[in-house]
Amino acid sequence: MIKLNNIHKYYQTGEQSIHVLKGIDLHIKEGELVSIMGSSGSGKSTLLNILGVLDSHDAGHYHLAGQEIKHLKERHAAHLRNALIGFVFQSFNLLPFKNALENVALPLYYQKMGRKERNRRAAQYLEMVGLSDRAGHMPNQLSGGQKQRVAIARALVTQPKVILADEPTGALDSQTTAEVMEVLKHFHGLGNTIVIVTHEQDIANQTQRQIHLRDGLIDTADAAMTPEVVV
Amino acid sequence: MIDGLQEILYTLKQNKLRTALTAFGVFWGIFMLIFLLGAGRGMQNGVIDSFADNALDTIIIWSGTTSVAHNGQGLGRRVSYTDDDIEAIRHHIDGVRFVTGANSMGQGTVVYGSKTGFFDVYGIDDTYFKIRDQVPIRAGRTIQILDQEQTRKVAVIGSAVRDRLFGHDGNPIGAMIRVNNINLTVVGVFHDRNNNGRDSERLFVPYSTFTKTFGRGNQVHVIWARPDANVDGKVLEENIIELLKKRHNVSPDDRRAIQSFNFAEPAKMVKGMFVAINALIWFVGLGTLTAGIVGISNIMIITVKERTREIGIRKALGATPFSIVSTLLMESILVTGFAGYMGLVVGVGIVELMAYGLEVSGAKMDFFQRPEVDFQVAVTALVLLVVVGTLAGLIPAIRAAKIAPVEAMRSDG
Ligand SMILES: Nc1ncnc2c1ncn2[C@@H]1O[C@H](COP(=O)(O)OP(=O)(O)OP(=O)(O)O)[C@@H](O)[C@H]1O
Ligand SMILES: [Mg+2]
Numbered sequence: 001m002i003k004l005n006n007i008h009k010y011y012q013t014g015e016q017s018i019h020v021l022k023g024i025d026l027h028i029k030e031g032e033l034v035s036i037m038g039s040s041g042s043g044k045s046t047l048l049n050i051l052g053v054l055d056s057h058d059a060g061h062y063h064l065a066g067q068e069i070k071h072l073k074e075r076h077a078a079h080l081r082n083a084l085i086g087f088v089f090q091s092f093n094l095l096p097f098k099n100a101l102e103n104v105a106l107p108l109y110y111q112k113m114g115r116k117e118r119n120r121r122a123a124q125y126l127e128m129v130g131l132s133d134r135a136g137h138m139p140n141q142l143s144g145g146q147k148q149r150v151a152i153a154r155a156l157v158t159q160p161k162v163i164l165a166d167e168p169t170g171a172l173d174s175q176t177t178a179e180v181m182e183v184l185k186h187f188h189g190l191g192n193t194i195v196i197v198t199h200e201q202d203i204a205n206q207t208q209r210q211i212h213l214r215d216g217l218i219d220t221a222d223a224a225m226t227p228e229v230v231v
Numbered sequence: 232m233i234d235g236l237q238e239i240l241y242t243l244k245q246n247k248l249r250t251a252l253t254a255f256g257v258f259w260g261i262f263m264l265i266f267l268l269g270a271g272r273g274m275q276n277g278v279i280d281s282f283a284d285n286a287l288d289t290i291i292i293w294s295g296t297t298s299v300a301h302n303g304q305g306l307g308r309r310v311s312y313t314d315d316d317i318e319a320i321r322h323h324i325d326g327v328r329f330v331t332g333a334n335s336m337g338q339g340t341v342v343y344g345s346k347t348g349f350f351d352v353y354g355i356d357d358t359y360f361k362i363r364d365q366v367p368i369r370a371g372r373t374i375q376i377l378d379q380e381q382t383r384k385v386a387v388i389g390s391a392v393r394d395r396l397f398g399h400d401g402n403p404i405g406a407m408i409r410v411n412n413i414n415l416t417v418v419g420v421f422h423d424r425n426n427n428g429r430d431s432e433r434l435f436v437p438y439s440t441f442t443k444t445f446g447r448g449n450q451v452h453v454i455w456a457r458p459d460a461n462v463d464g465k466v467l468e469e470n471i472i473e474l475l476k477k478r479h480n481v482s483p484d485d486r487r488a489i490q491s492f493n494f495a496e497p498a499k500m501v502k503g504m505f506v507a508i509n510a511l512i513w514f515v516g517l518g519t520l521t522a523g524i525v526g527i528s529n530i531m532i533i534t535v536k537e538r539t540r541e542i543g544i545r546k547a548l549g550a551t552p553f554s555i556v557s558t559l560l561m562e563s564i565l566v567t568g569f570a571g572y573m574g575l576v577v578g579v580g581i582v583e584l585m586a587y588g589l590e591v592s593g594a595k596m597d598f599f600q601r602p603e604v605d606f607q608v609a610v611t612a613l614v615l616l617v618v619v620g621t622l623a624g625l626i627p628a629i630r631a632a633k634i635a636p637v638e639a640m641r642s643d644g
Contacts, residue, residue, distance in 0.1 A: 054547055054636040074552045074633070081636075082549020093544045093640060097245040109238070110549040154548070 001162060001193045002028040002051060007060035009046055020046050021057070022216035028195065030161070033188045035204040036197045038213030044197045045090075045166055047213065051195065052087045052164045053077050065161060082110050086155030088165035092147045094139040094154075100126060100146075101135040104154045111158065125153040129183050145176025152183055156192075163187065163194045169203060181206060239562050246534075253530045253563075254570035257616060260523030261571045264516035265578030265609050269585070271512040273602030278501050286365050287498035290468045292454040292475070292491040301482035310479045310488045312451040314438070319478060320454070324470050326462035331358035332451030334441050341434065342409040343396040350392050351433045352410060354441025360421075362455045369393075371404045371419030378418075378437040384444065386410065387419040389431035410434070413444055464495035516612075523616060528623030531563055535627040542631050543639025552632035559628040560621055567620040571613040579604050 009021035020043045028034055036044050049055035050062065053069060062069040065084055072080070081087075094103045105122035113121075126135055129149040139147055148168055155163055165184065169177040181203060188194050196207060204210045212219040243250045294310040317332045334354035341348045360366065360373035369390055378385050388396075388403060397403045403417040415436060423430035441447050458467040472489050475481070481488045535542075542555055582602050589601070631639070 049637045052547070055638075056635070078546065078549050078551040081547060087547055089640075093540075093547070095541060095544060097242070106545070107548040110545075110551070110554065115237075158549075 001030040001032075001065060002026070002195075003061075003063040004051075005061040007047075007050065007057045007062060009043070009050065009055075010058050020216055021050075023060070024216075024218060026211065026218060028193060030193050031188075031191055032209065033185070033194045033207045034196070034209045034211060035207040036195065036211045036213060037199070037201075037204050038219075040199075042213040043216045044213055048164050048166050048195065048197050051162075052085050053080050054087065078110070082107060082158060084161050086158065086160040086163045088148070088151050088155045088163065088168045090167040090170045092139070092144075092151045092171075094147060094150060096139050099136050099138050100131060100142065100150045103139070103150055104157050107154060107158045121157055122153070125157045126150070128156075128186075129153045130179075143176070145172050145179055148172060148176070148180055149183060152180065156187055161193060163192050165194070165196045167197050167199065170199065177203070235558065235561065239558060239565060242558075243562060243566065249530060249534065250566055253527060253566050254573075256523045256526035256530075257567045257570035257620070258574040258577075260520045260616060261574030261609075261613055262578045263519040264612050265575060265604055266581060267512045267516050268608060269578070269582030269602040269604045271508050272605070273585070274508060275505055276601045276603075278504070286362065286457060287494050288457050288464050289362060289494045290456045290458070290464060290471070290491060291493075292456070292468075292471060292489065293452065295487045295490055297481055297485055298487040299482035299485040301485065302480050304480055308488075310481060312454060312475070312479075314449045314451055316475060316478060317451060317454065320456070320471055320474060323474060324467070326459045326467050326470075328457045328459045328462075329358050329362045330454065330456040330471075331356055331362060332438070333359060333453045333455065334438060334447055334450050335452045336441075336445065336447055339411045340409075341392065341396065343403075343406065346396050348392065348395040350389070350395075352441075352445075353433060353435050354438040354445070354447065355435050356438045359435070359455060362457050363423075366421050366423050369420040369422050370402070371417070373419055373421070374435055374437050379439050382439045382443055383437060384413065384415045384440060385418045386415040386434050386436050387421060388417055388434040390420060390422040391428070391432040392434050393420050410436070411445065464493055468493045468495075520612060520616060524619045524623065527563065527567055527616075527620035531559070531620075531624035532627045534562075535559065535624075535631045539631060539634065539639045539642040543634070543636045543642070546632075546636040546639065552629075555632040556625070556628045559631070560624055563624040564617055564621055567617045568613075571616050575609055575613055579606075579609070 004024050004026040007021055007024040007026075008019070011018045011020055024047060036047065038044050046055065050057050051064075053064070053072070064080070067080075069080075094100075095106070098106070101119060101122050104125055105118040108118040108121060123132070123135060126132055129152055131146060131149055131153070134142060134146060134150075137146075139150070142150065148171070152165075152168070155165075163184070168184070169180050172180060177200075184194060184196065185206065194207075196203065198204055294312060297304070297306055297308045297310065300306055312332060314332055317330055320327060320330050332355075336352055336354075338349045339352040341350050341352075355374055356379045357374055357376045360368075371387070373387055374385070377383070386408065388408075393399075393401065393403050396408065397406070403420060406417045407414055408417060409415070421431070422428075423433070436445075442449055454471070456467070456471060458464045468491055472491060473483070475489050476483060476485070479488070542550075545555065546552075582604050586602050
């Protein structure tokens with residue numbers, strides 16, 4: 001499903017450029033539940049953004065669902081994001097002026113789905129994350145855990161092949177963290193490919209494979225620690 | 232489409248203040264332009280009204296007494312024209328479109344049935360009303376060439392004459408009136424606003440009838456003329472006067488014997504004034520409009536900046552650049568279009584109200600009459616504003632749609 005070959009990423013800040021990803025090789029199969037760990041600044045978010053076609057890499061090859069991601073037209077990239085990928089952000093990124101249901105329905109709007117069908121589906125996914133009774137609430141009327149569950153419902157509503165979550169529980173307490181993880185695992189059970197960036201070993205332990213980033217590279221020593229998933 | 236519209240209306244509602252400010256800028260620009268245009272037109276109409284019903288190239292020549300001795304003739308001699316002078320002008324002077332003489336006998340006794348009035352009686356030929364082609368004919372016709380050739384006993388009467396003899400709503404056409412004991416058939420009614428309408432207290436008969444039937448000879452009291460198109464009315468006036476002076480033995484330096492008035496001069500001045508008024512209106516109006524456009528552009532830039540994060544999120548969820556740009560533009564078009572339209576409606580409404588108020592109150596201001604809106608100009612301004620506003624929004628919108636989603640989402644907003 002996801003294939004990375006020698007991916008490099010630089011950030012330009014003023015005069016100097018930072019080499020953030022220094023040659024990532026990674027293969028994630030369809031239906032896998034993978035976590036990415038690593039210290040702050042190691043490039044986890046950068047990597048996930050590249051996976052989600054939200055950012056571009058500077059060198060190397062990225063294949064998503066058999067398609068090389070390179071120099072995409074923005075329009076094409078938008079279609080890929082919409083059809084293939086569900087992204088869950090650490091900071092939720094809900095639109096503040098739309099209620100929970102409308103936020104969940106938004107990706108379907110960009111699929112040009114009719115309003116009725118959109119709302120029906122959104123309601124269905126809100127129910128899956130246990131928030132049917134909060135459909136009409138605005139984001140600022142929701143708790144952090146509820147917001148993140150809305151965001152997850154929004155990521156899932158288009159039934160994407162790949163779900164990418166950047167520290168989905170980073171802003172949550174242990175109780176809501178457990179709730180969010182339940183939801184994610186539930187969707188994994190339905191056959192989705194899921195990649196979770198996290199700082200918490202607890203969460204990483206709930207995934208099938210842990211990938212450790214160190215200094216822009218995948219730490220192969222750590223990868224060996226989870227041999228059962230490397231097939 | 233409907234869906235997209237709902238999406239747009241929704242975001243507009245969420246940003247009431249911004250929407251209101253943009254809308255007001257546009258509204259005010261259009262409103263001011265229309266108001267100014269309407270007021271300017273009112274001024275023009277007022278000035279034009281002061282010319283009453285005279286074509287703006289009319290030349291009028293009448294006579295006085297000599298004030299300079301010439302060729303052995305003394306002072307104080309009265310100059311009087313005849314229809315030979317008219318013929319001479321017609322034959323010897325180039326650039327004359329129309330020329331005619333009006334003969335007058337002062338007041339005559341006009342009788343219809345049991346009613347009697349005293350009105351000025353004039354003899355004219357068919358050219359007279361061609362020169363005074365702005366004078367409205369209220370009923371019937373004017374003096375025509377056959378009236379002149381066949382010495383018909385007909386009369387064209389002023390509206391004041393009709394009011395007096397037939398009543399305001401009476402129909403005098405075909406009626407027989409008696410003027411100094413001569414029976415005439417009324418064939419037309421005119422209304423002349425000159426002299427505050429007192430020039431309507433007149434009646435005209437064919438020049439030949441006037442000469443023969445009334446026994447008034449072939450005198451001409453006033454010469455009326457109009458130049459050909461492209462002919463300088465001032466030059467024509469001078470040429471005619473020069474000819475008349477020669478024919479009547481008047482010194483070239485005599486200013487009193489032959490007098491004239493040429494509408495071309497005040498008309499030229501007034502035209503210059505109109506140009507100035509219009510220039511001012513357009514200057515102020517376009518200034519306001521430009522301010523409106525700059526306002527829209529600014530607000531579009533701010534809008535896009537404020538919403539960079541939202542745009543990033545939308546893109547991450549699969550919004551195409553096209554949908555981002557078109558949504559932003561539709562917003563701008565909707566707001567400017569609606570506000571501009573309101574400005575148009577209110578502007579036109581107020582100008583019309585002004586016109587109505589002037590008419591109902593009967594207020595007679597010398598330099599302000601019948602304000603009105605040139606609708607084409609108004610609509611052009613509106614379209615211009617919307618188009619430019621849209622173009623102004625296009626640049627920041629396209630830029631915003633190009634930012635990578637991650638970058639856009641990093642912005643605070
Ligand atoms: N837009 C940017 N411009 C410049 N440098 C950037 C930019 N984004 C990230 N970086 C740098 O790239 C490196 C990796 O950032 P990244 O956000 O991927 O780290 P991370 O592993 O997600 O860290 P954290 O766990 O704190 O979220 C950091 O050193 C960061 O400073
Ligand atoms: Mg991060």
